[in-house]
Amino acid sequence: MKDYKPTVLIIDDVQENIQVLGTLLEKHNIEIAATSSGKQGIEIASQIPVDLILLDIMMPDMNGFDVCRRLKTIEKTKNIPVIFITAKSDTEDIVAGFESGGVDHITKPIKEKEVLARVATHLELKRYQDHLEELVKAKTIELEKAKFRAEAANEAKTRFLVNVHHELKTPMTGIMGMNAILLETNLDDEQKDYVETMETSANAMLTVINDVLHFTEAMHGQIHLEICKLGVESIVKDIYDILTIRAREKKIELIYKLDENIPGVLAGDPGRLRQILMNICGNALKFTEKGKVKISVRLTNETQNNCRLSFEVADTGIGILENQMEKLFKPFSQLDDTLTRQYGGLGLGLINARNLIEMMGGDITVKSVFGEGTTFTFSVNLLKI
Incomplete structure (x- = not known):
C-alpha cells in the first residue's frame, strides 16, 4: 500500500471503537472517515470516494444490516465492500451479514492482526476490481470507437x-x-x-x-417490402417468358404449373417475389444442360387474412454434392472454382433470394442428387384482399 492510500469509512456508535480502529489503520497508511450514525454513514459514502466500510451491526438509529442493504441500492456505493463489526459470533448474525451484502466480519473485542489481515485482503480485492472496471471501461470505449469507424x-x-x-x-x-x-x-x-x-x-x-x-x-437493413396488389400467375408467367428464349437456346424444356386454388389477386411485394423467382429459376436454368426446369406453385395454408404459398423449382441439372450444400448460402461462394469459371456469377443470387424470402415470412430448402438434379422449395406469406 506504499503508493496507494485507500479510504476506510468506520460506522460505529461507540467512539472508543472508532478511535481504536482509526488509530490502528492510520498506522498502515490508510485514510480514515468515521461517523456514529448509520444514516450519516450512507451520506458520507455517497459523497466521497470510499474503498472499504467497517460497519457496526448494533446501532440505535439504523442497524448495520439495513445500512448495508441501503448502500447496495445506491449506484455510487453498491460496489463498496462492507465488513461487519459484531460482538456476537453466532452463525445467524454472520449469515444475515452476508445476505444483506457484506463481504466479511470481524468480532469484538478488536484483534489487531485479524483486522489488518481482513482489511488488507478486501482493499486489495477492491483495488483489483476497480482496475478491472477501468480496463473494461477503456475497452468498451475502444470498441464503441471501432464500431463507429466500422459503421462509417x-x-x-x-x-x-x-x-x-x-x-x-x-x-x-x-x-x-x-x-x-x-x-x-x-x-x-x-x-x-x-x-x-x-x-x-x-x-x-x-x-x-x-x-x-x-x-x-x-x-445494412436497407431493403423494405412495398405491399401492393399482385397476381402470382402473372409473375410466374413473366419469369417463364423471360427465360424461355434461354431455355430454347439450351434445348431445355421450361414448364410451370399453378395450383388452381390460389386466389387471382393477393397483396405483397411483386418486385421482390419476381426477383426471388428470377434468381432461383435463373440458377436452375444456368446449371441445367439437358432435360427440364419445372416451376410449381401450391397453396399450402389459408387463413382469413393470409395465404401461404409454396414455390418449387426442380431441374435435371448437375446437382450438388451433400458436403457442398453448406456453401449454397454463403456470399461470394460457388461450389468450386471450375463452376465459377464455367458458369460465372458471384454466388449472391441465392443469398439475396433467401434474405427476401425470410422478410416475406417464409423459408427455403434444397434437395439434390449429384448428377441428377436439384429442387429448391421456398414459401412466402401473402395477404388476402
Whole structure:
C-alpha cells in the first residue's frame, strides 16, 4: 500500500471503537472517515470516494444490516465492500451479514492482526476490481470507437456501391437497348451472333451489378417490402417468358404449373417475389444442360387474412454434392472454382433470394442428387384482399 492510500469509512456508535480502529489503520497508511450514525454513514459514502466500510451491526438509529442493504441500492456505493463489526459470533448474525451484502466480519473485542489481515485482503480485492472496471471501461470505449469507424466505413461503402451501381447500370442499359435495336436490323448470321453474345454478356453483367447492390442493402437493413396488389400467375408467367428464349437456346424444356386454388389477386411485394423467382429459376436454368426446369406453385395454408404459398423449382441439372450444400448460402461462394469459371456469377443470387424470402415470412430448402438434379422449395406469406 506504499503508493496507494485507500479510504476506510468506520460506522460505529461507540467512539472508543472508532478511535481504536482509526488509530490502528492510520498506522498502515490508510485514510480514515468515521461517523456514529448509520444514516450519516450512507451520506458520507455517497459523497466521497470510499474503498472499504467497517460497519457496526448494533446501532440505535439504523442497524448495520439495513445500512448495508441501503448502500447496495445506491449506484455510487453498491460496489463498496462492507465488513461487519459484531460482538456476537453466532452463525445467524454472520449469515444475515452476508445476505444483506457484506463481504466479511470481524468480532469484538478488536484483534489487531485479524483486522489488518481482513482489511488488507478486501482493499486489495477492491483495488483489483476497480482496475478491472477501468480496463473494461477503456475497452468498451475502444470498441464503441471501432464500431463507429466500422459503421462509417460500411456507410461509405454502401454509398459507393449505390453510386457505382447507378454509374454502371445506366450505360449498361443503354448498351442493351442498342443491342435490341441492332437485332431488329438486317444482320447477317455472323453479325447476329456477335450482337446476341453482347446481349448475353450485358445481361450477365447487369445481374452481377444488381446482386451486389441488393446484397449490400440487405446487410445494412436497407431493403423494405412495398405491399401492393399482385397476381402470382402473372409473375410466374413473366419469369417463364423471360427465360424461355434461354431455355430454347439450351434445348431445355421450361414448364410451370399453378395450383388452381390460389386466389387471382393477393397483396405483397411483386418486385421482390419476381426477383426471388428470377434468381432461383435463373440458377436452375444456368446449371441445367439437358432435360427440364419445372416451376410449381401450391397453396399450402389459408387463413382469413393470409395465404401461404409454396414455390418449387426442380431441374435435371448437375446437382450438388451433400458436403457442398453448406456453401449454397454463403456470399461470394460457388461450389468450386471450375463452376465459377464455367458458369460465372458471384454466388449472391441465392443469398439475396433467401434474405427476401425470410422478410416475406417464409423459408427455403434444397434437395439434390449429384448428377441428377436439384429442387429448391421456398414459401412466402401473402395477404388476402
